[in-house]
Amino acid sequence: MKIEKPQSWPQTVEEAKAIQEELRRQVIREDDLPTVRYVAGVDAGYPEQNNLTQAAVAVLSFPELQLCDQAIARCPTHFPYIPGFLSFREIPAVLEALEQLTIVPDLLLCDGQGLAHPRRLGIACHLGVLTNLPTIGVAKSRLIGTHDALPPERGSWQPLRDRGETVGAVLRSRSHVNPLYISIGHRISLPTALDYVMRCTPKYRLPETTRISDRLASS
């Protein structure tokens, strides 16, 4: 798929913060997605040293969840890992990988937060705005927000709140296992996002899309 990549990337946290404040205004928080036939998972890994970022994308049919397309790309790492700025470290390589896809996904599940971010522009929102694809943030741990106790059964969830607003949800994707932190990325609502995450997670804690892209990214 064709992608319009940014001309340059920020060199400082100050520049990155300014970009986040600008792009956050372009995030669409309501459902605006087509019939989902293909769901993709994206993830990044750091092979060898730390100077290389390897991104992987796995496209699965929906709702069958069969692997239909995949891509891997490598880029020199241009940004350190700083909580709140993860996207600037991973997105360059992710865009390269997405560009190689033959099948354009209808929905993208990202490894990390979406709206549940200090400035409301986690990697899922950032990637959604840059590609204009509907996206969901699926994180394995919390960045911000608070929530009430969560029942141990699969499917239970609680709102994740920050500064007086619901920024996502904590979802039990599997009984008696640590929950997932779900937040919208772009062009989708939280209820719809939770539904898709559950339908992409039939057996394990993580969505099949994430499991496959994880495996590809760290190889």
Place this chain on the structure above:
DNA sequence: GCGACAG
């Protein structure tokens, strides 16, 4: 000032 902090 102190603690928290996606991957």
Place this chain on the structure above:
DNA sequence: ATCTTGTCGC
């Protein structure tokens, strides 16, 4: 994220 074997519990 990454370095890494066996072990506990559903």
